[in-house]
Amino acid sequence: MRPGYLYLETHREHPGMVRIVVSTRSPEPLRDSGEPTRIRYIARFKDVDTGRMHFQNALHRHLVNIDEGLYQSSISEAIAAIEADHLDHTREWVDPSLGAEEYRRMSAISAKWRHRHARSDRLWRMVGAGAVTLLIARALGVF
Numbered sequence: 001m002r003p004g005y006l007y008l009e010t011h012r013e014h015p016g017m018v019r020i021v022v023s024t025r026s027p028e029p030l031r032d033s034g035e036p037t038r039i040r041y042i043a044r045f046k047d048v049d050t051g052r053m054h055f056q057n058a059l060h061r062h063l064v065n066i067d068e069g070l071y072q073s074s075i076s077e078a079i080a081a082i083e084a085d086h087l088d089h090t091r092e093w094v095d096p097s098l099g100a101e102e103y104r105r106m107s108a109i110s111a112k113w114r115h116r117h118a119r120s121d122r123l124w125r126m127v128g129a130g131a132v133t134l135l136i137a138r139a140l141g142v143f
Helices: 048-058 075-083 100-139
Strands: 004-011 017-023 037-045 063-065 070-072 089-094
Touching: 004 048, 004 075, 017 048, 017 075, 037 048, 037 075, 048 075, 075 089, 075 100
Parallel strands: none
Antiparallel strands: 004 017, 004 037, 017 070, 037 089, 063 070
16 A cells, blocks of 8 residues: 555647546646646556555546556546545646636536445445355254
8 A cells, every 4th residue: 555646637739538647746736837647637646556555446438548647538537536535635737728618517517426426335345244144044953
């Protein structure tokens, strides 16, 4: 378990693509520097590798190049993939140039994914409870 930062980048020449980068040091976002690559979001994780794995799990259908960490996704969907997960992390920075519409979209996607995670968790808890009930019934000779 190693602490670190996940940050999301976009590139002017690759619209609709997001790159996830893992670092042990906090990156410095360049504001209006004119560079083609732009940091759009930074989050600090207690376990950065698990954070990246969960991001990959959420957006695996959008993967373009795993070696480069490149995904065909909107920035709001990529941020929501990180925010919706229940991993312990801290949002360090979000690009202020993201408009109110992007924030609303990010919040909506994040809420939808949280609801889906909660529903899945409930289902698996019920399966586990059923299995334990069957084991106890079997041990008591009911079945």
